Amino acid sequence: MPNNLSNPVTWTRLYARSYYLSRAYREPFAGVETYCMFLGYPRSGHSLVGSLLDAHPDVIIAHELDVLKFVRAGFTRNQIFYLLLENSRRRAARGREYSGYSYEVPGQWQGRFRTLRVIGDKKGGRSSTRLRSEPALLESLGKTVGTKIKFIHVIRNPYDCITTMTTRNQRGLSLENRIENYFSRVATVAAAKTRIDPGDILDMRHEALIEEPKQWLERLCRLLGVEPLPDYLEDCAKIVFKAPKKSRLNLPWSEQNIKKVAEMMQPYPFLAGYSYDD
Numbered sequence: 665m666p667n668n669l670s671n672p673v674t675w676t677r678l679y680a681r682s683y684y685l686s687r688a689y690r691e692p693f694a695g696v697e698t699y700c701m702f703l704g705y706p707r708s709g710h711s712l713v714g715s716l717l718d719a720h721p722d723v724i725i726a727h728e729l730d731v732l733k734f735v736r737a738g739f740t741r742n743q744i745f746y747l748l749l750e751n752s753r754r755r756a757a758r759g760r761e762y763s764g765y766s767y768e769v770p771g772q773w774q775g776r777f778r779t780l781r782v783i784g785d786k787k788g789g790r791s792s793t794r795l796r797s798e799p800a801l802l803e804s805l806g807k808t809v810g811t812k813i814k815f816i817h818v819i820r821n822p823y824d825c826i827t828t829m830t831t832r833n834q835r836g837l838s839l840e841n842r843i844e845n846y847f848s849r850v851a852t853v854a855a856a857k858t859r860i861d862p863g864d865i866l867d868m869r870h871e872a873l874i875e876e877p878k879q880w881l882e883r884l885c886r887l888l889g890v891e892p893l894p895d896y897l898e899d900c901a902k903i904v905f906k907a908p909k910k911s912r913l914n915l916p917w918s919e920q921n922i923k924k925v926a927e928m929m930q931p932y933p934f935l936a937g938y939s940y941d942d
Contacts (some may be wrong), residue, residue, distance in 0.1 A: 686746035699812070700814055711820055714726075722782060724780060728751075732794045793852070815860055832909070839921060874906075900904075
């Protein structure tokens with residue numbers, strides 16, 4: 665996938681290429697029943713969830729294609745589906761590696777499919793940002809893909825999310841800036857959730873997935889309408905971390921900032937129970 669999508673020539677070439685190559689997949693794309701969209705925040709565990717779902721034989725989940733920008737640019741359903749499939753294949757060939765960790769599930773279906781029933785994109789943080797500035801993109805996505813849309817809201821301890829957002833940013837933004845940025849995204853997700861049927865979205869805590877991977881993968885499969893195959897669940901569980909990483913310990917937190925985050929969490933029920941000390 666070209667990086668310089670700000671170049672009109674690049675967009676034109678990508679549009680033409682995806683239009684031509686998607687024609688070979690009309691039949692499998694016609695069988696797609698569900699589009700899977702991630703909502704959430706950077707450094708919250710989306711890469712793990714997306715990679716595990718991509719390992720299912722009836723599911724393709726791309727790694728950060730950023731579908732909403734293609735919806736805005738007028739790409740068709742099949743063009744977008746082709747780009748998602750191409751992205752998944754390319755990531756599988758690299759071992760689904762991200763941030764120095766391999767999310768490969770040996771023996772399963774990453775980058776390929778048996779019967780394509782679900783397709784989507786692991787782009788929670790950026791999708792939330794786009795929806796904040798253009799809420800109508802959610803409706804446009806539905807019109808473009810023409811299928812049911814199911815949402816996965818991955819949640820991680822805010823102190824860990826904010827810490828990792830701070831330590832891995834390349835612009836040198838402060839912890840205080842990242843606190844504000846994180847809760848801006850939280851507000852966007854909360855607003856989006858009011859427009860989504862509760863049966864179409866799953867709130868999933870990163871820590872709960874690590875503690876009980878098979879149980880949460882079964883819930884994901886039920887949400888998306890695919891079978892939670894025993895060998896699939898077993899192989900996926902093997903690659904899940906043994907324990908959540910407490911990134912908050914990698915950065916000094918003042919009592920003032922700890923208290924600030926605790927207060928900012930209070931209006932959001934899906935963040936209830938999280939603390940700096942848990």
